Amino acid sequence: MKHLAVLGASGHGKVIAECAEVCGWDQVSFFDDRWPALAVNGHWPVIGGTKELIERLAEFQGVLVGIGNNVIRLTKLQQLLNAGAHVPVLQHPSANISRYARIGAGSVIFAGAVINADSELGQGVIVNTGATVDHDCVLGDGVHISPGANLAGGVVVAARSWVGIGASVRQLVRIGSDVVVGAGAAVVADAADGLILVGVPARPR
Numbered sequence: 001m002k003h004l005a006v007l008g009a010s011g012h013g014k015v016i017a018e019c020a021e022v023c024g025w026d027q028v029s030f031f032d033d034r035w036p037a038l039a040v041n042g043h044w045p046v047i048g049g050t051k052e053l054i055e056r057l058a059e060f061q062g063v064l065v066g067i068g069n070n071v072i073r074l075t076k077l078q079q080l081l082n083a084g085a086h087v088p089v090l091q092h093p094s095a096n097i098s099r100y101a102r103i104g105a106g107s108v109i110f111a112g113a114v115i116n117a118d119s120e121l122g123q124g125v126i127v128n129t130g131a132t133v134d135h136d137c138v139l140g141d142g143v144h145i146s147p148g149a150n151l152a153g154g155v156v157v158a159a160r161s162w163v164g165i166g167a168s169v170r171q172l173v174r175i176g177s178d179v180v181v182g183a184g185a186a187v188v189a190d191a192a193d194g195l196i197l198v199g200v201p202a203r204p205r
């Protein structure tokens with residue numbers, strides 16, 4: 001019996017839960033600091049907060065963080081790793097992931113995503129529905145590649161940056177840490193840390 005705990009009873013958490021079910025996890029339970037006021041997340045129960053999860057870690061064969069905010073997701077992930085949680089990588093069966101890609105603990109790769117050869121993903125990364133990460137990309141801890149976004153070959157996205165839905169990034173471009181790339185943007189040049197970029201071609205906002 002494989003029981004997965006997900007910290008963060010969010011919409012993102014629901015996608016993690018369903019992905020876990022199709023990956024063969026028998027049961028999924030949520031933990032969220034809004035518990036006990038929040039007792040359910042869609043089709044899955046919420047059975048405690050962070051404190052309760054850490055007390056009950058031994059009951060779960062895996063623990064993931066279902067929080068979209070990159071900074072909070074990484075903080076919670078580190079807390080769970082420090083407490084000795086077993087943090088898996090979740091890969092939807094329809095995702096096409098190179099055998100030569102490396103993916104850090106707590107990362108989730110959703111339906112229809114593609115990750116090509118020699119890409120390296122850090123911990124707590126989200127490659128969302130239908131996103132593509134081409135060959136030789138490097139994604140730092142806590143990066144989120146939103147649905148339908150496309151990274152060309154050799155792109156670097158540093159820690160905690162968020163590439164918005166449907167955005168595109170030209171090959172070999174380096175995006176710094178804590179950057180937000182807006183929905184539909186086309187990033188064609190390197191971007192410094194902390195910028196918000198929008199448009200085609202993408203410019204700081």
Ligand SMILES: CC(=O)SCCNC(=O)CCNC(=O)[C@H](O)C(C)(C)COP(=O)(O)OP(=O)(O)OC[C@H]1O[C@@H](n2cnc3c(N)ncnc32)[C@H](O)[C@@H]1OP(=O)(O)O
Pocket residue numbers: 128146147163164165180181182183184185196197198199205
């Ligand atoms: C499964 C999931 O749901 S995963 C989540 C996927 N979601 C995303 O990818 C969202 C990415 N976020 C965005 O694109 C956001 O709009 C941001 C971060 C770029 C900007 O957000 P905010 O700071 O809240 O901007 P706000 O909505 O107030 O708009 C400010 C201005 O920027 C413009 N703007 C906002 N987003 C964009 C964009 N993606 N491209 C071009 N212009 C934009 C607005 O039109 C507005 O222009 P105006 O001042 O001329 O009226």
